Amino acid sequence: MEDNNILEVHNLKISLPVREKRVMFIRGVDLSLPKGKILALVGESGSGKTLTARSLMSLLPKAARIESGEILLKSKTGDEPGTDLAKLSHARIVNTVNARRIGMVFQDPLTTLNPTMTVGKQLAEGYKVHEHRFAGEAKKRALELLASVGLPEPERCFKQYPHELSGGMRQRVIIAIALSLNPDILICDEPTTSLDVTIQARILELLKKLQAERQLSVLYITHDLGVVAEIADIIYVMYAGRIVEEGSRSDILYHPAHPYTWGLLSSVPDMSFKEERLISIPGTPPDLSSGLRGDPFAPRNAWALPEDFEEEPPMFRLSSTHAVRSRLYDGAHTPPPLPENLARRIGNRSSAAEKEERHD
Amino acid sequence: MKHFFLKRILISVLTLLLIVLVMFILLNAMPGTPFTGRHLKAEQLEVLRRQYGLDLPVFQRYFKYLFNLLRGDFGVSYTLQKNMSVAEMLRLRLPLTLRIGLQAMLAGSLIGLFLGIISAVRHNTLLDPLVSVLSLLGSGIPSFVFALGLMYVLAFRAGLFPVLYSAETPVKSTILPSIALAMFPMANIARYTRAEMISVLSSDYISLAEAKGLSEGRIIARHALRNALIPILTVMAPMLVELITGSMVVENIFSVPGLGSLFVLSVQSGDYNVSVSIMFLYSLFFIVTMLCVDLLYGFIDPRIRLSRREGQ
Amino acid sequence: MWSRFKRSRGAMAGLFCIALLSLFALIGPALSPYTYDEVSLSSQYLPPGAPSEEYPGHLHFWGTDELGRDLWTRVWMGTRISLYVALLSVLIDLTIGILYGVTAGYYGGAVDLILQRILEVIQGIPTIVIVTLLMLVLKPGLVSITVALVFAGWINLSLLVRAQVLKLKETEYVLASKTLGASDLSIIIRDILPNAAGQIVIMAMMSVPGAIFLEAYLSFLGLGIPDPMASLGSLINSGFKSMLLYPWLVLIPVIIFVLLVVSFNLAADGLRDALDVTLGTSEDR
Numbered sequence: 001m002e003d004n005n006i007l008e009v010h011n012l013k014i015s016l017p018v019r020e021k022r023v024m025f026i027r028g029v030d031l032s033l034p035k036g037k038i039l040a041l042v043g044e045s046g047s048g049k050t051l052t053a054r055s056l057m058s059l060l061p062k063a064a065r066i067e068s069g070e071i072l073l074k075s076k077t078g079d080e081p082g083t084d085l086a087k088l089s090h091a092r093i094v095n096t097v098n099a100r101r102i103g104m105v106f107q108d109p110l111t112t113l114n115p116t117m118t119v120g121k122q123l124a125e126g127y128k129v130h131e132h133r134f135a136g137e138a139k140k141r142a143l144e145l146l147a148s149v150g151l152p153e154p155e156r157c158f159k160q161y162p163h164e165l166s167g168g169m170r171q172r173v174i175i176a177i178a179l180s181l182n183p184d185i186l187i188c189d190e191p192t193t194s195l196d197v198t199i200q201a202r203i204l205e206l207l208k209k210l211q212a213e214r215q216l217s218v219l220y221i222t223h224d225l226g227v228v229a230e231i232a233d234i235i236y237v238m239y240a241g242r243i244v245e246e247g248s249r250s251d252i253l254y255h256p257a258h259p260y261t262w263g264l265l266s267s268v269p270d271m272s273f274k275e276e277r278l279i280s281i282p283g284t285p286p287d288l289s290s291g292l293r294g295d296p297f298a299p300r301n302a303w304a305l306p307e308d309f310e311e312e313p314p315m316f317r318l319s320s321t322h323a324v325r326s327r328l329y330d331g332a333h334t335p336p337p338l339p340e341n342l343a344r345r346i347g348n349r350s351s352a353a354e355k356e357e358r359h360d
Numbered sequence: 361m362k363h364f365f366l367k368r369i370l371i372s373v374l375t376l377l378l379i380v381l382v383m384f385i386l387l388n389a390m391p392g393t394p395f396t397g398r399h400l401k402a403e404q405l406e407v408l409r410r411q412y413g414l415d416l417p418v419f420q421r422y423f424k425y426l427f428n429l430l431r432g433d434f435g436v437s438y439t440l441q442k443n444m445s446v447a448e449m450l451r452l453r454l455p456l457t458l459r460i461g462l463q464a465m466l467a468g469s470l471i472g473l474f475l476g477i478i479s480a481v482r483h484n485t486l487l488d489p490l491v492s493v494l495s496l497l498g499s500g501i502p503s504f505v506f507a508l509g510l511m512y513v514l515a516f517r518a519g520l521f522p523v524l525y526s527a528e529t530p531v532k533s534t535i536l537p538s539i540a541l542a543m544f545p546m547a548n549i550a551r552y553t554r555a556e557m558i559s560v561l562s563s564d565y566i567s568l569a570e571a572k573g574l575s576e577g578r579i580i581a582r583h584a585l586r587n588a589l590i591p592i593l594t595v596m597a598p599m600l601v602e603l604i605t606g607s608m609v610v611e612n613i614f615s616v617p618g619l620g621s622l623f624v625l626s627v628q629s630g631d632y633n634v635s636v637s638i639m640f641l642y643s644l645f646f647i648v649t650m651l652c653v654d655l656l657y658g659f660i661d662p663r664i665r666l667s668r669r670e671g672q
Numbered sequence: 673m674w675s676r677f678k679r680s681r682g683a684m685a686g687l688f689c690i691a692l693l694s695l696f697a698l699i700g701p702a703l704s705p706y707t708y709d710e711v712s713l714s715s716q717y718l719p720p721g722a723p724s725e726e727y728p729g730h731l732h733f734w735g736t737d738e739l740g741r742d743l744w745t746r747v748w749m750g751t752r753i754s755l756y757v758a759l760l761s762v763l764i765d766l767t768i769g770i771l772y773g774v775t776a777g778y779y780g781g782a783v784d785l786i787l788q789r790i791l792e793v794i795q796g797i798p799t800i801v802i803v804t805l806l807m808l809v810l811k812p813g814l815v816s817i818t819v820a821l822v823f824a825g826w827i828n829l830s831l832l833v834r835a836q837v838l839k840l841k842e843t844e845y846v847l848a849s850k851t852l853g854a855s856d857l858s859i860i861i862r863d864i865l866p867n868a869a870g871q872i873v874i875m876a877m878m879s880v881p882g883a884i885f886l887e888a889y890l891s892f893l894g895l896g897i898p899d900p901m902a903s904l905g906s907l908i909n910s911g912f913k914s915m916l917l918y919p920w921l922v923l924i925p926v927i928i929f930v931l932l933v934v935s936f937n938l939a940a941d942g943l944r945d946a947l948d949v950t951l952g953t954s955e956d957r
Contacts, residue, residue: 057570059570061562062483063484095575096573098571117583129573383805496938501934505929516916608889627804627893627894646796
């Protein structure tokens with residue numbers, strides 16, 4: 001394990017049963033989460049990003065199975081080599097890793113809280129169970145936490161049932177629960193997708209603030225590149241159960257290399273190009289259950305090479321931070337230039353970003 | 361919340377009035393009178409009719425009937441035990457029926473809940489299909505078949521229990537009827553519990569509880585069960601009806617001197633007053649239970665409790 | 673949907689059993705030379721497989737009862753009557769249910785409000801109470817038992833149809849038909865009922881075993897089909913009286929009865945699962 005990484009995933013493969021046969025939905029994922037950074041895992045729905053994140057906390061569906069791979073988690077002190085979570089039992093992970101080492105913010109705040117338990121009870125439960133604290137002390141801690149996630153009336157909120165709170169407030173409660181036992185890693189699974197746009201921004205602000213205050217390492221899952229641009233230090237792009245491009249924020253946003261990343265970036269609405277038609281990626285994601293041959297993206301890829309239909313390309317390293325799964329960069333081929341309208345958008349955006357940076 | 365209470369109580373009272381009305385109409389529509397076939401002279405008949413209040417106008421008779429019922433006066437038996445107060449007959453037989461019914465319901469729901477929970481939690485093991493088959497058979501086989509089977513195997517062949525009810529061994533005698541009656545609620549509760557638990561266990565808040573690092577036992581006891589219980593409660597109430605139906609037949613099979621066997625006797629001997637009174641008692645019991653379940657429901661589910669509080 | 677149904681082994685077994693039992697209910701009595709009410713006092717309580725006295729060369733496959741009547745003939749006759757009564761009552765329930773559900777659900781408003789209150793009151797009465805009270809008044813027979821079963825079953829189906837109609841009324845395609853100026857009747861017949869059909873059929877299928885059950889209970893209480901006619905329930909009842917000496921008299925009708933009820937349950941479950949999946953819900957997270 002590298003020194004500054006808190007979590008590393010190596011060649012993770014996860015299968016689920018579909019019509020009585022097992023289908024590999026995660027087909028060998030590698031990722032490294034450096035300490036104190038925000039890593040964004042980006043992809044369409046069905047690309048396997050949620051499954052990957054859930055496997056870290058043993059929250060997979062019952063029928064899912066980790067077929068191979070390692071999930072290395074560095075110990076709290078950082079001097080031991082790191083535990084392989086893939087080899088621990090479900091009960092062991094739930095008991096020792098969840099909440100204490102890794103907290104999770106879920107996608108839908110409306111269904112994530114237990115409807116028949118007060119907010120306070122759900123929040124204080126972790127303290128009582130893990131730290132054997134008395135009710136009074138647990139409540140005090142819970143109230144502090146509710147205040148720190150920006151809930152205006154912690155006392156009142158403590159006694160309420162989830163359905164008495166708005167979606168944004170519930171998401172704040174869930175964030176408080178995720179942080180209650182001071183984990184060093186926070187997984188956010190599309191935490192703003194089901195919220196109103198104005199509330200989305202505030203939740204995002206809150207997450208950024210908490211990350212900075214607590215030096216959290218964050219795995220942020222989203223399909224929204226706007227959000228990614230806002231918060232990510234490192235970006236991984238996922239397609240059909242594999243990482244197709246990884247790099248720093250500027251690598252991916254300003255120098256994207258994989259045709260799929262190009263497609264993703266071109267399909268984001270951009271305020272400064274009102275007149276322009278949005279470009280969508282042709283075709284649909286592959287059906288993993290019907291068996292794969294070659295690069296799953298090749299049928300949708302205008303730049304696909306003949307050998308891509310035969311065999312999936314390996315990752316090619318472009319710089320110390322940037323790598324891409326495409327034969328266009330194997331040295332034998334000349335990488336094509338960025339599609340024209342994407343180049344224009346990036347040029348526009350980067351000059352705006354430079355201006356902003358100078359302002360700072 | 362108060363509003364809801366009142367509405368539910370009002371509906372229950374209306375239901376009861378309707379039942380009494382139906383009973384009254386039926387009693388009047390029954391073929392013959394209690395005095396047919398006794399070769400009475402016209403004036404004797406007239407005296408009897410006046411004595412039993414049968415000469416009053418229909419309206420007055422209805423209200424008199426209703427009033428009597430509410431006072432616990434169900435009239436007298438005409439044929440089974442001539443002129444014995446029906447209330448007295450019921451009082452003597454009620455405890456045994458209640459005992460068997462309660463034993464059955466208690467055993468049935470506890471075992472059913474237990475089986476449902478373990479088969480949902482151990483969803484992918486052999487236990488699950490086993491419970492499924494069990495509950496399929498339990499809900500597909502009527503209680504009288506169980507009663508006959510138990511009687512033949514455990515009582516007649518093995519001699520472990522008395523074949524028919526005997527007043528000398530009252531406790532032992534109620535066991536087989538209770539088991540026979542318990543099968544249906546057990547099977548159904550197991551089935552519903554399993555389905556509910558599976559859907560609850562795959563819900564987001566269970567993931568949250570796991571993410572909080574809670575143990576499996578705590579998640580099931582504190583988070584899953586309470587949410588699964590809410591819909592299960594609603595199916596338990598109709599099961600009472602099945603239990604009532606079953607008790608008539610099962611009591612008859614084991615010759616248990618309870619309400620059910622009295623009912624069958626009264627039907628067969630045409631003692632309508634007794635039959636109708638027993639039906640009234642069953643309805644009253646059912647209505648009160650349904651009312652309690654509805655109110656309990658409000659207590660368990662805060663969403664209902666609060667939405668009603670706010671809705672006022 | 674059919675392919676999903678076919679994949680469920682339980683449901684297929686259930687369907688097969690229903691078909692087989694129905695077939696025998698139709699032709700079973702004709703396979704023996706006896707009629708269901710033919711009394712022969714010289715051949716009482718014959719065990720299964722005993723040769724017949726009146727018809728040389730024929731056997732009593734399942735023996736005879738206390739009046740020397742052929743059990744094979746009586747059991748299949750009873751199956752026929754149990755099935756007939758249950759199916760007929762469910763069919764009538766269905767008709768009432770659709771009429772009620774459409775009126776209350778589609779037109780709604782005050783009509784619905786009043787009907788709902790009435791139903792709420794009626795629902796408070798345990799069905800067995802209504803049914804037995806009814807049977808006390810009516811002359812025992814096929815018609816009265818069917819009426820009693822209808823009384824017991826119509827409410828559930830009505831409520832289901834109403835709920836379905838309420839749900840479908842709000843869908844886009846009904847709205848589209850409305851804007852195109854379709855009449856209420858054509859909307860109900862073309863848009864609403866076909867889409868509610870799946871749920872309604874499942875519910876109807878699920879209420880068949882209930883009706884068979886209830887008929888058996890009534891027969892068992894002596895309120896059902898009068899002798900010499902027979903239903904599975906009345907056969908079990910009369911067989912039970914001599915169960916300890918002549919167990920086949922009760923065992924055979926019980927086996928047929930349980931097979932029938934379990935098959936209907938299995939088939940209904942399979943149908944529900946098949947429809948559920950096509951509606952896009954599954955057990956996985």
